[in-house]
Amino acid sequence: MNKKRYFLLNILSIIIINMFIFVSFYFYKNSVLAQDKIETKEDIFYDVIMAQELFSSDTKSSLMSEGINACKRGEYEKALDKFNKVIEINTDYYDAWIGIGNSLFNLGRFDDAISAFSKATQIDPDKFEAWNNKGLVSLRLRKYPEAIEAFSHAIKIKPDSHEVCYNIGLVLSELGKVNDAIGAFDKALKFKPDFVEALDLKGLALAQMRRFDEALKVYERAVEILPDDDELVYRKGLMLLRLKRYEEAVNVFNQVLRLNPNHYVALIDKGMTFDEMGKGNEAVEAFDLALKIKPDFVEGWNVKGLSLTQQSRYTEAIVAFDKALELNPNAHMVWSNKGLSQILLKDYQNALTSVEKALHISPDFFPAWTNKGIALNGLQRSEESIKAFDMAIELQPGYTKAWINKGEVLAQLQRYDDAIKAFDAAIDINPNMFETWYNKGLAQYFSNKYDDSVKSFDNALILRPEFYEILNIKGIALTKLCKYEDAVKAFEIALSVNPMFYDALYNMACTYASMGNKEQVSNTLSKLIQLNASYKEKISQEPLFKDYAILYQ
Structure with a gap:
């Protein structure tokens, strides 16, 4: 089983909240031109109207200025009051509705903000700010169709707006239309090539599509623009990790830590990189440094536990998992991982308790069903074990580990044909797993399908030529086929x-x-006895060697 769990942040969802781009709005003062007139009764009446308009215009300008200044000071309730007073004077004053919308947004009254921006679009549908801001607030509320509609109006008004292209990309990312989102970010970058925010989200979108080479190039460009931005440098390191360029990844994570010594997530990923390099001690040291900075980081304790499990330090791993569970008793993944360590300690009953807690919290967590199956098999509850593997497969048909473990239990029950079917299902999903071919070969061997078993063993050896032990069972199968020369080889x-x-x-x-x-x-027997005299008894019991008693007496 792959015991690694990459600490992956769902950055596309997290980052949106903090990356809204509001376009500044502008306010205009009305000017009044006074003219000399000869006063008649009609003129006096006209002058009264002009005086009212002059008063109204001055009042609006004053209130608008006060509202804008209040916004700048962060006094949004006061700003809202001023803009509302402008609306009382002139219901169709566009800039006041923009001010109301922005004030409401900053007060967290998002639905009311959308209503204000909608009113502004009704007053003047050809102005950019209202559409763009309406789109941003709709995005904030995850009202994606409304956001797309608003941004579509905004982009018609300003076709070269890099901000709107970027915002459209945000919406498309949230809708899971990642390829279209990349296209939107590319348009934003066409209008503003040094638009780092667009580069950042384009890189994340490419990574989501597992296009890590392209994502790395994007982050290299972003880091050229902002070389001291620790988050951009960190993401560059993540791409290198994904590309298995481990030495480079470690160097980049070290660069992140020089920029920000408290970047505990970079330390976690540095540790996982060390794990991939087979440097378990260095990995644990990195995890410990991260946990010293942030001792309540549940995922940090979890990955430390996984690293210790990989190093066969199961008791220490359980201590790490327990620490994570103290911080978050509902961390179902941690319960499952703890159960795995207990399985590896052959503590099957406690392992079963752990994985059942994981499944109580998250019944659809298919790795826990697989671990439950392993624990049940360890308790000699084979049929229940198979049912647990079947549940994992039902939840995730492409989960090779469940198929392999199911096949192993079926083989233990000497249901070799069923076992071979399970191994074939795993091979259909991933034909490049050594253990699947090896186990399939064993099942074929024990069902007397020697020729097929040799083919499976050969496929296993292609994947792991250093696994010389498999040559022994292959040789036995060849002997069964009377292919003696091949067996000797x-x-x-x-x-x-x-x-x-x-x-x-x-x-x-x-x-x-x-x-x-x-x-x-x-x-051959003389050499064997010379190397290991304990084989004498085994040799004496083999009918093939009855004529060689002198060697083992």
Whole structure:
């Protein structure tokens, strides 16, 4: 099982709240031109109207100025009061509605803000600010169709607005239309090539599509523009980690930490990079530094536990998982991971308790169903174990681990044909997993399908040629097929890697006996007994070696 869990933040969702771009709005003062007139009764009446308009205009301008200044000071209630007084004078005053909308937004009254911006669009549908701001607030409320509609109006008014292109990209990202979002960010960058925010979200979108090479190039460009931005440098490191360029990733995470020594997430990812490099001690050191900065970081304790599990330090791993669970008793993934460590300690009953807690919290968490199946199998509850694996498969049909574990339990029950079907399902999902081919080969061997088993073992050896032990069982299968020369070659290759591979020597002697090559049998058995005298008893019990009693007496 892949015990790694990359600490991946759902940045696209988190980042939106903090990255709204509001376009400044402008207010205009009305000017009044006074003219000399000869006063008649009509003129006096006209002058009264003009005086009222002059008073109204001055009042609006004064109230607007007061509202704007209040906004600048963060006094949004006061600003709202001033803008509302303008509306009392002139219901169709566009700029006042913009001010009301922005004040309401800053007060957290988002629905009312949308209503205010909608009123502004009705007054003047050809002005940009109202449409753009309405779109932004709709985005904030996750009203994505309304946001798209508003931004579509805004972009018609200002086709070269990099802000609106960016905002459209935000909405498309939230709708899961990642490829379209990338197109929108590209348009924003066409109008403003150094628009770092667009580069950032484009990189995240590319990463979401697993286009890590392209994402890395985007972040390299962003870092060129803002070399001291620790978050951009951090994301560059993440892409390198995803590309398995581990040494470079560590160097970049170190750069992040020089910019921001308290960047505990960079320390976590640095630790996971060390894990991928097989440097377990360095990984744990990095995790400990991160947890020193943020001791209540649940995911930090979780990944530390996973690292310790990978290093076979199961008891220490459980301590780390328990710390995470003290902080968050409802962390279902941690319960499942704790259960796995307990399984590896063969503490199956407590493991079952842990994974059942995980499933109580999150019944659809399919890895916990797989771990439950393993724990049940450890408790000799095989049929229940298979049902647990089936539940994991029902929830996630592409989960190879569940198929493999199901196949292993079926093989233990000597239901080899069913086991082979399970292994084939895993191979259909991922044909590049060594353990699947190996286990399939074993199931085929024990069901007397020797020719098929040799083919499976060969596929396994392609994936892991250093796994010389498999050559031993392959040699036995070839012997069963009476392909003695090929069998001897398999044993010889295994022994060239490990001359102390006693079972391979023993099975080679069996093959020579089947060939009737007494000289080679004698030589091979003599060598085996010289290396390991404890094999004498096993040799004495093998009918093939009854003529060689002198060697083991």
